[in-house]
Amino acid sequence: MEFLRTRRDLPIYPWCEGLIRIGADDTEVWEIPDPEGHWQHLLGLCDGTRADSAIIAAMAAMGVTTEEAQGALTQLREAGIVVALNAPYTESADDERVRGNLAYFWADHLDALAIQRHLETMTITVIGGGGSHFLMHLAALGVRQVRIVDYDRVDASNLNRQWMYDVQHIGRAKAEMASEYVARRVAGAAVQAFNQKLERVADVQAIIRGSDWVFCAADEPPYRMQRLVNRASIAENIPCIYAFSQRQSGRMMEVIPGVTGCVDCLLVTNDGRSPSFRQLVASLVGSHFQPDTPLISPTLGLMTSWIMKRWVDLVTQPNLSRGNAVLRLDFPTLAVAPVSTWARRLDCVTCGDQSNADHALWQLLPIA
16 A cells, blocks of 8 residues: 655646646646646645545545546656655654655655655764764754764864854864764764774774764875775775865765775776876875865865765665766866776775785885
8 A cells, every 4th residue: 555645846736727737847847637626636635644545536536437546646656746655644843854855855756754764764974074064964864873083173274164163163172063063953863973083994993883884084194094994994894985175176986895996996006007106195195294275165065065965866876886986076167077987906905805915005005
């Protein structure tokens, strides 16, 4: 038995005599002949509380045959105007808060209630001070189980781009500030803050264990932090999103254990492609350079919103990821394109048989 509900983002209204219109968007507008008002009445019955059989029975009282009502409901469902629920819809206070989320997922012909409940029961770990924007998005999506890892403190240089902090927060631990924010935004949130520096794979594993996803928004020390998180995520079989920023672009990639290659696969591939890559790694690691972050509020907002949209698509469409690509968002044009691709390496020291454990890169980027 299925319970039918019209999409609440689509207005339904008389258009001209004998005709009703559904939708007001250029790409989603339907016009339906309805001289007797039968179909507008049928759409009104689809409020999520009635099973399809009850709707058909109610239409029979208006002289509409079972075949006609079934045919109309089938067409409405195929068009995505009406969605099918597994149980009667009763709006709760929680649903009121995420009504826009539900409307968004239903518009994509997805089981919005199941997706929202899944988001609310997921455990997400966010690593690095650059993850404050990710945390804001996760809170808005209704994610309640959050782990936040950052050993840094808020300083004045963060205020040009990180919306979570104000002047009065300068000097406070970022992890604690972020946990307070999520707790305020999400009723019943279970937030854990780890104000610590990650230096060993075991440290990362202990924190991320049991998570559904990890977001790595930390880039210090260069390359080594990604290796630490990568090794831990592969060991714990947890997918991970990696985020990188540059002045004119943002970059991201996802690593899905057992499906895609990993960070170490990418590093070895880049080393084989470019004779200067190893020199670049050695120079960056040896310089101990602490650059100013060349980001402004709009560019950081663009990058994190793009990455979070990608993540939502991965969660709702598990077969979407083909992985093995670093995607680049160009801020001036908003174009997205892969800038580096690689394959999963069977000899990988982390996700393969470890036969490349003596690769020269690992001498430059040791992890323990």
